Amino acid sequence: MxxxxxxxxxxxxxxxxxxxxxxxxxxxxxxxxxxxxxxxxxxxxxxxxxxxxxxxxxxxxxxxxxxxxxxxxxxxxxxxxxxxxxxxxxxxxxxxxxxxxxxxxAVCPRRLAGRVVEKAAEMGFAAKAGFEYEFYVFRETPTTALAKGYRNLTPFSPTTGGYSILRTAVEDEFFSGMMALARDLGTPLEAIHPEAGEGAMEFAFTPADAMEAADRAVIYKTFSKAWGQRNGLTLCYMAKPINGLPGCGGHTHLSLWKDGRSAFHDPAAEHGLSETARHYIGGQRKYMAELLALYAPTINAFTRLAPGFWAPTGATWGLDNRTCSLRVIGDSEKSLRVEVRPPAADANPYLVLAAALASGLAGICEKIDPGPPFKGNGYDADLPEALRFPDSLAEAAARLRRSDMAREWFGDAFVEHFARSREAEVAAQRATVSDWELHRYFEMI
The missing domain is CATH 3.10.20.70 (Glutamine synthetase, N-terminal domain)
Structure with missing residues (x-):
């Protein structure tokens, strides 16, 4: 043949x-x-x-x-x-x-993100963004993974090795291939390294104008999976593919600029944050729970949002605090930015950008104060109901549908369409008998 x-x-x-x-x-x-x-x-x-x-x-x-x-x-x-x-x-x-x-x-994700970026421009701001992704690598093909029922898969590395130089040295072909792919696609990486967990990895893109940053995220995620499969590997961007290990974040870094200068930086203000930055953080915090379906769009994504697994459970903000939903980092005009930590690696980059940027801009328009930064373990924060995250995709879709802010910034057509798509996801899951149910009920009940 x-x-x-x-x-x-x-x-x-x-x-x-x-x-x-x-x-x-x-x-x-x-x-x-x-x-x-x-x-x-x-x-x-x-x-x-x-x-x-x-x-x-x-x-x-x-x-x-x-x-x-x-x-x-x-x-x-x-x-x-x-x-x-x-x-x-x-x-x-x-x-x-x-x-x-x-x-x-009206329902196209890239057009939605573009409309929010245009709104920022009307307000005098240029938005810059940088996406970073955690993912798992398996020495499997989609065919072998399916044959195993997605259980007992062979991880890329036999043990955990976060930031391991040994891993990067031994697996140089993998890391060199990923870096070369990013170069060839015009989606430059700022860093790539092993993460905590068997076969866990993370990379971060070089920051760019907001729409270009989202384009890079979409393109590289897709072609990295294709590159992996052509090399006998599966790159998995599920929010949480393995029980007992941390999930995969799609953290998004954002900053606003005006007339070529950072709109967030004020060296004379507390923490170096301008009034614009504080209001921006205030809006992101206020509307985060309402928009969570855009950050956590799958059933699986809600297994990631759990205490102690490097993913937030409520709308908090802090200074270089990875237990908070909003992590303010950078000590200079060039580096100061807000990292949005709730998004999962399986979220659509355009919708993440639209949600994060629109909520921040709404905060500026409404002059929302974020309150003091949280210190310590963000999982211990005593939050009002409005700032607590929905605990399921069904609840998140309902919160989005009720959100006046989402309807104002995204339009009724998009909100209804996306909410229906998430409700369809919930209905598909509810009609399926899971392995967990079989293990728990098959014999004893």
Whole structure:
């Protein structure tokens, strides 16, 4: 039998890969001829609206935008301006697309983030961001992991080794490959290292303008998984894939700038924080629980938000305090920023950016005081109900739907659509018999 490698292949110039980022952060798209792509760049195109009504496993859910009643119509799309990214392998280019003006744009994650960034600009601010991700690496393929029922998987490293130089030296091919991939994709990494946990890893992107930062996060996460699979590995960005070990955060660093200077930095103020910074933190803190579904969008994400596992359980803020939801770090104009720690690695970067930035901007508009920074163990904070996190995706979706702030900043169409998508996720889980239930009830009950 002839192998795929032996067949005639299209040249890099023949086709372009285009991708849309859905609500779950899954990049969906297709190859298009160079001629068709050029036409879409010039005049726009159309893409099936089913990607606005699919869950992450291609199951349809009821929503107000697309469905059988509409025939799953096409919506107008546009190519995100720019040169795109050079894909590893054959050297073809990858370009992001987004839904163009119209109903699709109202529920498109990238368009939502763009509208919030535009609102920041109207207020005189430029937003900069840097995403960082924790993930687990397994010496498995998706096929072998499925065959094992996702149990007893072989981790990349046999024991834990957070920040281990031994690990980086022994596994140089892995780390060199990840760094080279980031370079080739134009998604530069600032750091990468082993984390605590068997096979646990973490990387951080170099900060960039907010939308570019989110684009980099989406693109690198997707192609790093592909690179892993091509090398017999599975890179897992689930919020918590292993019982008893810390989960995977998608921490997001944000700062605001005005006229080329940090809007957060005031060396004469307490802690070096300007009034703008304090109000920004105040807004993020006030609205965090209402927007948690955007930071923790899966059933699994709520297993990560537990005391003692490096993930917060309520809306707190502190100075270089990793037990708090908002960690203020940096001691200079250039470095001062707010790290938003609730997001999981499985969250959509555009929705994380939209939630974190919009809540901060709302705080500036409303002049919300954040209160004093929390000192000590943030898990011990005595918080009012409004600042405590929902303890399930169902509750988080309900909180989002009731949020006046979310409706004001994101629009009714998006809030309803996203809440329905999370309710569909909850319904799918509730209809499934889990391993935990079988182990607990099968014999004795």
């Amino acid at each position: 002839q192998s795929l490698a032996d067949t005639s292949r299209a040249t890099a110039e023949d086709f372009v890969l285009i991708g849309y980022v859905d609500l779950d952060g899954v990049v969906r798209g297709k190859y298009a001829t160079a001629e068709k792509f050029a036409a879409w760049q010039k005049k726009g195109g159309a893409f099936c609206s089913v990607v606005l009504g699919w869950d992450s496993r291609d199951a349809l859910y009821d929503n107000g935008h697309t469905g059988w009643a509409t025939g799953y119509h096409d919506d107008p799309i546009r190519i995100v301006p720019g040169e795109g990214r050079m894909m590893p392998g054959e050297g073809r280019r990858f370009h992001l697309m987004e839904y163009a003006d119209g109903p699709g744009a």
